[in-house]
Amino acid sequence: MSLLKTTLDANAFACILEFVPKPSAERFATLETLMARTQLCGWPLTVAIGDRVGSALDQSPLDAFASLSRPVPALLHFSGKDRERHDLLSQLQHMDAAGLDQLLLLTGDRLPGHTPGQRPVRYLESVAALQIVRQARPHWLLAAALNPFKYQEAEGGAQYCKAEKKLAAGADLLILQLGFDIDKHREALDWMQRQPRPKPLIACIMALTEGRAAMLEHVAGVTVTPSMRTLLAAEAAVSKAYAKDRANQRLALQVIGLKLMGYAGVHLSGIHELAQFEALEQAIATLQSRFSTLEDWAPAWQAAWQAPDQPPVTFHPPGHAWRLGQREINASKPAKARYHLLSAMHHQLFSRTTPLSKAFGWAVTRPLWRSPWGAHWLHRLERGVKRPMVGCDTCGSCRLEDTLYICPETCPKGLANGPCGGTQLDRCEFGDRECVHSAKYRLAVSVGRTDVLRERLIPCVQVEHRHRSSWPLWFAATSATPAASQVNAEPEFND
Structure with missing residues (x-):
């Protein structure tokens, strides 16, 4: 069950397939079909099982894992939404029984129905959760999250300060928030390489279409800019098939670029069908031989975000382009x-x-x-x-x-x-x-x-x-x- 740890220890490239538990036999059957492939383009394949993505009533990652007809290499999530310390300690015991020793610890996004000023909802935050698990299970593989896609100094600086705490609290790797800004991917990697004990970074990515861009407007912390949406809308106007193919090509290019950059792997979100998986694998196999360096790859990435008669795409919000190291704020x-x-x-x-x-x-x-x-x-x-x-x-x-x-x-x-x-x-x-x-x-x-x-x-x-x-x-x-x-x-x- 420790395939991810083995992969990271060998400095090999890891692929993590995100799975959000839903009450659907077809969805579970598709996951088992995908995981039976065991790899993507020769890279080891692991599944990450999400926790309370929709609500506190979602099927738990442990129950989802137990529902599979045969065990697969799994990285379970633990979201601190509406949870206390005893909930985490209880999950550790259940994971021991299931033979699991890998956990991604997240504070979690807003719990549906949580309105400030009404019933307080407590969130067991990730730093404290990491400390609890590291002490209770010293040899487990523990992951935490980092969102580098911030474009104001205060929120970006605070993110990196907290990430340092996560490393000190026991995180073995950091998985980035979903993002498309390659400059920010570089920024996060540069930051990690400056740490006293650098840890692996894994990037969360998704094939972005117009429909998904609209959905992501309601996902906290994900940045999809107006110029990105304009390009996606123009592609959708050509045809649905064209837009889908362009999104898949960009996803394949992003995987290749992140690997060349030095990322330890990718966390693939939004792949729910075998056809999507196969299309991505084919695109990566076709494109990979063309690029041996980031310098070779960069023009292709830029071209993938361009279209005739469309304005240039920028990945930062209009008027906000902060980068780590820029200092311009002062308290009153x-x-x-x-x-x-x-x-x-x-x-x-x-x-x-x-x-x-x-x-x-x-x-x-x-x-x-x-x-x-x-x-x-x-x-x-x-x-x-x-x-x-x-x-x-x-x-x-x-x-x-x-x-x-x-x-x-x-x-x-x-x-x-x-x-x-x-x-x-x-x-x-x-x-x-x-x-x-x-x-x-x-x-x-x-x-x-x-x-x-x-x-x-x-x-x-x-x-x-x-x-x-x-x-x-x-x-x-x-x-x-x-x-x-x-x-x-x-x-x-x-x-």
């Missing part, structure tokens, strides 16, 4: 003043070293606050003080020092370690606000604290800690490091 003076004020307040009250913090710590750790009545009123006091200041939702494990005093509970998903992949030009996936992690990145750059965003791995909040005061737990800890103090208070399999 009020934002910086607020940070310095809250930092000073935190030092005085919570450092455990000043006379005031020692007195405050003594006061909130009295036995009085362990009674139900006392715990209730201490919780109300903390919430009353902190909610107007930072939007606190009294998670019970305060992480403000590790998030530059921007409360992670103000993120609709409650993410503390950095953004999800669903932002668009700094806007939250939910569409009603700026991403709090973009604001946090701007502030970190302005006050010289980007190390916090790259290095501090923040544990997940324990469900039993929520909606109670964090103060007694904070001062009961033996370590002065926020993340470490939370770890010391956690049960087995600490984050």
Whole structure:
């Protein structure tokens, strides 16, 4: 079952076929037919089984795997949507029983029906999930996601900072979000090669047609530009068959280009029929011998995105073309003043070293606050003080020092370690606000604290800690490091 790990260890090119479980016997039969091929153009073939892509009621990856008539090399997904730590630990046990030891850990896109301000939906974010699994299963192959297709400095910089955390938390490889911008593929690869311990990168790709472009408008974090849609519409106007063939040729060229670039493999999305698979294999076989270097390949890729009487295609949103390394942002003076004020307040009250913090710590750790009545009123006091200041939702494990005093509970998903992949030009996936992690990145750059965003791995909040005061737990800890103090208070399999 460890074909992917074997392939990566041998520095061979891997093909991962994405499968989204649906209640369809025909869909499962097609998957088994495809996986019986065992390879694409001689490259080892593995299936990735998606998790909660549509809703929390989707068939689980484990159940989908068990539904196959014979085992196949599989990379299961685990989405943190509406899940807690115990859900992840339970899945690990079931995977052990099934002989599976590979997992792609995702925070997950917006859960259908989750509306901010109504019932809170918690997301077990990928950094904490990686830590949990790495400690519980040290020898498993663990994957995580990276979305480099960002075109504003704050959202792009925050993505790469979080990716560094994922590597530190135990990720063995990163799989990119679906994307078509080859410059961004190069950017991600260059970034990875600069890491102290580079890991393999796998690119998620799809044959793009006009219909799929329309569908992807509703998929968070995927960029399809107006000029791309114009070209796709012109191809569809010729004929459906012509548009389909052009999309397949581009997909084949993208596979070849990514391999030449140095990617460890591709994650193929949108292939649901044997005919699609065979058409792609034939196109790759026909084109591959023509290109031995990226310099040979680049003109063919550019030509594939051109058509007579059509404007040039650009892969970045109009007016937004940020690339990693460009620095142009700065936090506002009020934002910086607020940070310095809250930092000073935190030092005085919570450092455990000043006379005031020692007195405050003594006061909130009295036995009085362990009674139900006392715990209730201490919780109300903390919430009353902190909610107007930072939007606190009294998670019970305060992480403000590790998030530059921007409360992670103000993120609709409650993410503390950095953004999800669903932002668009700094806007939250939910569409009603700026991403709090973009604001946090701007502030970190302005006050010289980007190390916090790259290095501090923040544990997940324990469900039993929520909606109670964090103060007694904070001062009961033996370590002065926020993340470490939370770890010391956690049960087995600490984050």
